[in-house]
Amino acid sequence: MKLEGLISAQRRLPGVHSALPLLASKQASIEAGIGGEERVAEVLRKYSFPFDHHIFHDLSPSKVENFQVDTFTLSPWFGAVLEVKNIGGTLEFKDNPPQLIRTREDGHKDGYENPVVQLERNYELMSDWLRSRNIKIPLYGAIVLAYPKQMVAVPPKKTKILFPNLVPSYLESIPRVEQKLDLEAFHWLSTELLNSHQMYIPKPICESYHIPFGDFKPGVWCLLCRRIGMVKTPRTWVCPFCNAKDHLAHERTLREWFLIHKRSITNRECREFLGVDIYTANRILNSMNLHSEGKYRYRAYTMDFTLKM
Numbered sequence: 001m002k003l004e005g006l007i008s009a010q011r012r013l014p015g016v017h018s019a020l021p022l023l024a025s026k027q028a029s030i031e032a033g034i035g036g037e038e039r040v041a042e043v044l045r046k047y048s049f050p051f052d053h054h055i056f057h058d059l060s061p062s063k064v065e066n067f068q069v070d071t072f073t074l075s076p077w078f079g080a081v082l083e084v085k086n087i088g089g090t091l092e093f094k095d096n097p098p099q100l101i102r103t104r105e106d107g108h109k110d111g112y113e114n115p116v117v118q119l120e121r122n123y124e125l126m127s128d129w130l131r132s133r134n135i136k137i138p139l140y141g142a143i144v145l146a147y148p149k150q151m152v153a154v155p156p157k158k159t160k161i162l163f164p165n166l167v168p169s170y171l172e173s174i175p176r177v178e179q180k181l182d183l184e185a186f187h188w189l190s191t192e193l194l195n196s197h198q199m200y201i202p203k204p205i206c207e208s209y210h211i212p213f214g215d216f217k218p219g220v221w222c223l224l225c226r227r228i229g230m231v232k233t234p235r236t237w238v239c240p241f242c243n244a245k246d247h248l249a250h251e252r253t254l255r256e257w258f259l260i261h262k263r264s265i266t267n268r269e270c271r272e273f274l275g276v277d278i279y280t281a282n283r284i285l286n287s288m289n290l291h292s293e294g295k296y297r298y299r300a301y302t303m304d305f306t307l308k309m
Ligand SMILES: [Zn+2]
Pocket: 222, 223, 224, 225, 226, 227, 239, 240, 241, 242, 243, 244
């Protein structure tokens, strides 16, 4: 959803807008992150472990902010938290202050939050989560560098660094001396992890990047020719440029509103954003399974992103 919001926002900003480079670089870093996690998932999918285990990708087991585990492996003997990074270049892990410095091929340096800090935080949060369910199993953790051409000049002092193809042998090397969970508890805990997963709903782009509402172009864009300006007809939306029709265009456009502008929308805002009259706006807002609050012209609608639209 964060990626979706960034892409929508860029499409609606004028080509010279000062926020565009930032949004584009944010998009690239999220895409790189997803690429890295997929590489690790792919390696794990192909490997067959000689012991019972479940692997969870992108798990957020509580509402605690930023508690998002890239890869969590649960077995009856242990749990393992992996933090996946996908940053190219030469990396230096610094302790004081904790920072990750990347040097690109052209010598340019960038600073990042040290993944060791993120890993330790997730490790602590996962311990708390297990403790609150009266589960005592040893936890392990490592950082996975998923970018194909990563070089580590200065590794972290205490934390293990892996490349994706080393992850299976790392997990296999974790001692399995004492079985902490019987099979029933192991399956129960796995279900519990899945049930507690919280979908991550990002803040609207306007709020995250302090971009004024008015900078974004309103309107319904055409999936075919990608221009903004589709017009509502009684049964569908029609593009005046290429004549494409799309009877669900309002749904994706309102989704964009919630991702870019704010979590709620009023009839007036809907009218202005979609370019429709008060009655059509009313019909659309009431047809979309949105929560509503307030009366008459103060009524605001919000979308529950955890439900499929
Ligand atoms: Zn079109």
